[in-house]
Every structure is written in structure tokens, then in C-alpha cells.
Amino acid sequence: MITGIDHFVLTVRSVEATCAFYQRVLGFKRVDAPNLPTALFFGTQKINVHEAGHTFEPKARAPTPGSADFCLVAARPLSEICASLAGNGVAVEVGPVERIGARGPMMSVYFRDPDGNLVEVSEYGP
Template identity: 90%
Template sequence: MIAGIDHFVLTVRSVDDTCAFYQRVLGFKRVDTPNLPTALLFGTQKINVHEAGHTFEPKAKTPTPGSADFCLVAARPLGEICASLEANGVAVEVGPVERIGARGPMMSVYFRDPDDNLVEVSEYSR
């Protein structure tokens, strides 16, 4: 019935700070469209970014900055992701470590964004 994820929403303290982080560290593209949430594009997906207190309807029951925990699939070798994290002063909390994802074994690193959301970036075994 379901083929994949189109987008998800992050509720954040500052749209500008969050977008700048994901653009700088992971190369996402920011898209601002009047009367719509700011979006961060990557691959064929996006993250809609809502600022706490200024969310769009419909929304989660209790949208809260820092409550997300998600995994992104790397388009480049995990070593490049780790180098970008280090170059941008982002501390790796865990990893690289082996995990099992939806498509099988993968290597992952975990870090926090400006709102302390837990971000996992993974590279599947080739």
C-alpha cells in the first residue's frame, strides 16, 4: 500500500538556524514558498520546517522542538558525511556503528541538530 516517505515535519525553535544547519552540514536545499512551510529538499524527499508557535494545520497533537529521531540514507560515502560533521563542529554521538535498516545492514553515525533532534545518517553496504 505504501511506497515510501514524501516528507515529514520538524518543529523547531528557529527556521533560519535549522535550515542553515542542514544546508551547511548535509547539503540540503532550502525552499521558501509564500503561505507554505519552509522546506528542506534532499533526494526525492523533503522536511517541512515549522517554527514552534507558528505551525501549519493540520499538525501533530503536541509539536515540540527536539522530539524527533530519524534516519537519513547517505548519497555519499559515510566518511564524507563524517568529514562534513567534523568540519562544521558537529559532534558525533555514536558511530560509525553497524545497524539494520529497512533494506538490510548499514553503517550509521548519530548526531544532534540545533534543536537536539537525534539525526542518524546511514550508508547501506554496497
């Protein structure tokens, strides 16, 4: 019935700070369009970025900066992700560690974005 995730929404304190972080650290592409939320694109997915107090309808019942916890699948080796994190002064909280994802075993690292959201980036084995 469901085949995947198209997008999800992050409620943040600052659209500018959040977009700058994801563009710099993970290479996301920012898109701003009239009457639409700012979006961060990666692969064939996107994150809509809503600033707290200035969200689009409909929305979560209690959108709160720093309440997200999500996993992204890396297109490059996890070692490159770790190097980008280190080069940008982003501390890895956990990892690399083995986890089980939707497609099976994977290696993951965990870090936080400017709002304290927990971001997991994972690499599936060959």
C-alpha cells in the first residue's frame, strides 16, 4: 500500500541556521518558492523546514524545535560523512555502530543539528 517517504517536516528555531547546517554538513540543496515552505532536497526526498510560530497548515498538533529523531541513508561511505562532520565541527554522539534498518544491517553515526534534533546517517553494506 505504501512505497516510501516523500518528505517530512522539521520545525526549527531558525530556517537560516538549519538550512545552512544541512547544506554545509550533508550537501542538501535548499529551495525557496513563493507560498511554499523552504525545502531541503537530498536524493529523491525532501525535508520541509518550518520556523516555529510560522508554520504551514495543516501541521503537527504540537510542532516543537528539537523533537525529531530520524535516519538518513548515506550515498557515500560513512567515513566521508564522518570526515564532513569533523570538518564542520559537528560532534558524533554515537558511532559508528551496527544497527538494523528497514533494509537490514547497517552502520550508523548519530549527531545533532542546531535545534538538537537527533540525526542518524547510515550506510548499508554491499
